Amino acid sequence: MRTVTLINGDGIGPEISDAVVKIIEASGLKIDWDVQTAGEDVIEKEGVPLPERVINSIKKNKIALKAPVTTPIGKGFRSVNVQLRKTLDLYANLRPCKNLPNVKTRFDNVDIVVVRENTEDLYAGIERQPDEDTAESIKIITRKASERICKFAFDYALQNGRKEVCVVTKANIMKLSDGMFLECYRKVAENYPQIKKREILVDNLCMQLVQKPEQFDVLVLPNLYGDIVSDLCAGLIGGLGVAQGANIGLDYAVFEPVHGSAPDIKGQNKANPTALLLSAIEMLRYIKENTYAEKIERALFKTLESGICTPDLGGNCSTTEFRDALISNL
Numbered sequence: 008m009r010t011v012t013l014i015n016g017d018g019i020g021p022e023i024s025d026a027v028v029k030i031i032e033a034s035g036l037k038i039d040w041d042v043q044t045a046g047e048d049v050i051e052k053e054g055v056p057l058p059e060r061v062i063n064s065i066k067k068n069k070i071a072l073k074a075p076v077t078t079p080i081g082k083g084f085r086s087v088n089v090q091l092r093k094t095l096d097l098y099a100n101l102r103p104c105k106n107l108p109n110v111k112t113r114f115d116n117v118d119i120v121v122v123r124e125n126t127e128d129l130y131a132g133i134e135r136q137p138d139e140d141t142a143e144s145i146k147i148i149t150r151k152a153s154e155r156i157c158k159f160a161f162d163y164a165l166q167n168g169r170k171e172v173c174v175v176t177k178a179n180i181m182k183l184s185d186g187m188f189l190e191c192y193r194k195v196a197e198n199y200p201q202i203k204k205r206e207i208l209v210d211n212l213c214m215q216l217v218q219k220p221e222q223f224d225v226l227v228l229p230n231l232y233g234d235i236v237s238d239l240c241a242g243l244i245g246g247l248g249v250a251q252g253a254n255i256g257l258d259y260a261v262f263e264p265v266h267g268s269a270p271d272i273k274g275q276n277k278a279n280p281t282a283l284l285l286s287a288i289e290m291l292r293y294i295k296e297n298t299y300a301e302k303i304e305r306a307l308f309k310t311l312e313s314g315i316c317t318p319d320l321g322g323n324c325s326t327t328e329f330r331d332a333l334i335s336n337l
């Protein structure tokens with residue numbers, strides 16, 4: 008039996024992870040969950056929101072499913088999410104964005120996978136203020152990080168039957184930094200003759216995404232553009248309740264929804280577990296449990312098709328009612 012670390016988070020985290028664990032169990036797949044608490048609720052007992060035992064558990068099991076964790080504001084704690092990405096070198100942020108049945112959006116046929124570089128760019132956090140009226144941020148782009156993220160995007164495309172990998176930069180202006188990212192893309196692309204190539208500037212991409220999003224397949228982007236564009240794409244398919252994600256490195260992978268711990272609806276049994284469930288489905292594909300991934304996905308689609316959904320999608324089901332309806336569709 009496969010052991011997977013489960014970080015059930017705080018806020019709505021425990022409610023949605025309970026739903027997802029029960030759905031996976033009902034599918035017939037046996038997973039040994041190594042449950043690890045993290046976030047606000049453990050600070051009191053253990054002094055930090057991300058105790059070492061959580062990192063050790065992921066290092067041992069290689070794979071984690073993570074519900075959202077609150078980042079305390081102004082208490083001097085680093086974000087659990089940033090810490091996990093850094094400590095485990097999870098260099099690729101993967102965000103598949105696909106229309107779901109009965110989730111009304113402006114566009115049909117959106118099926119985009121955003122691959123965002125997770126470790127450098129303006130997010131390296133190197134800033135200075137040479138004088139009172141000037142602030143500088145340094146944008147770091149390295150060949151090593153750019154090549155590995157482009158390779159990740161092409162490998163993902165190949166393994167998942169995708170046709171095109173489009174690189175997104177502003178290389179016309181940032182000729183050295185974005186220029187290097189583009190150069191790395193072109194070099195890596197030579198090894199994938201089966202996959203179509205495309206290059207686009209990030210401003211043009213944004214316009215095209217809100218006009219004809221169906222034309223895009225896999226996108227690969229440096230960190231900052233990737234952060235912004237992946238939220239734009241999440242908006243195209245119905246927003247936070249349905250937006251899944253994953254942070255993947257060479258050794259470890261953490262699958263998590265895009266949304267946060269939603270303290271405003273905590274404990275009310277109305278959180279939508281779909282984003283965490285979609286993240287779990289992607290995790291099952293990653294560990295080659297495709298049959299179960301597809302079985303659960305079909306049951307999810309069937310549930311949504313029949314109009315059963317939580318209040319964020321316009322429905323009136325509770326988290327547990329949605330869970331039970333989905334289980335009966337398995």
Ligand code: NAI
Binds near residue numbers: 076268271277279319
């Ligand atoms: P949020 O995503 O928690 O909530 C934004 C809005 O969306 C709220 O109205 C919330 O009720 C709604 N929402 C979010 N997920 C939902 C779901 N599954 N079902 C129904 N409605 C849902 O963002 P916010 O309020 O900015 O952040 C709250 C906390 O979460 C913060 O401490 C933040 O740092 C943390 N956070 C954690 C993340 C993670 O663990 N990966 C990611 C983003 C934020």
